[in-house]
Amino acid sequence: MKKVSILIFTFCLILSSCATSKRAQQEVSITTTQWKLITVATSSKELKPSEENPVTLKIENNQASGNSGCNYFSGPVELKEKSLKFGDLASTRKYCMESMEIENAVLKALSETDNYRIKDNKLELRKGSQTLATFAIAN
Template identity: 35%
Template structure:
């Protein structure tokens, strides 16, 4: 009986320790606003670009250069999928329009992410497309 009780307690302990998955841990770290610092490897961005995650509602929003965007996302392990993103319709000119087009195009390609400290890397496979800091 003691052996059975010990086995049961051990299994419960293992289950409790194993409950925190990478997705849950990453998702918790994903919550909040991040300031976008780089698009692809070489593109510098204006300070005001941002992306925010609400892990309770699984919503994403941000500023893409001229307009605001919002939508939903889902996370499983270290993969991320964005639902359709809605944007405001403000008229953009020049560089703001180019940055916005690039940002929204890159967001549509993202399928993975990683977080190191306060730095978020949004990726297509292993290639980092967007870097942001919290």
């Protein structure tokens, strides 16, 4: 009888830990997380940032800020439920030959974004149902 009770208790513990993990994933918020770019789509291919020039995004207090691979950007953002619209972004104007392609693609993706989705702890910036850029939680 004791073995059965211990088995049932262990099984319940395992199930509850799985539920906690799923709940934690759902609690990731677009506004309380620093994001790091995984990929950005262009018309012909997907681009990935280099480790030396990471692309970051932070959204809080109706403002977006980050690094687009070479330059820093910031500007207003309108966030309503799953709707997301970036306003005019100000940016520094440094030229970095090795990262201009990804920088231009990122800034274009931000300007075209009209909604977002968080799935498996990844932020997808989207236009309609098309994913423009995918970010992971930055460490």
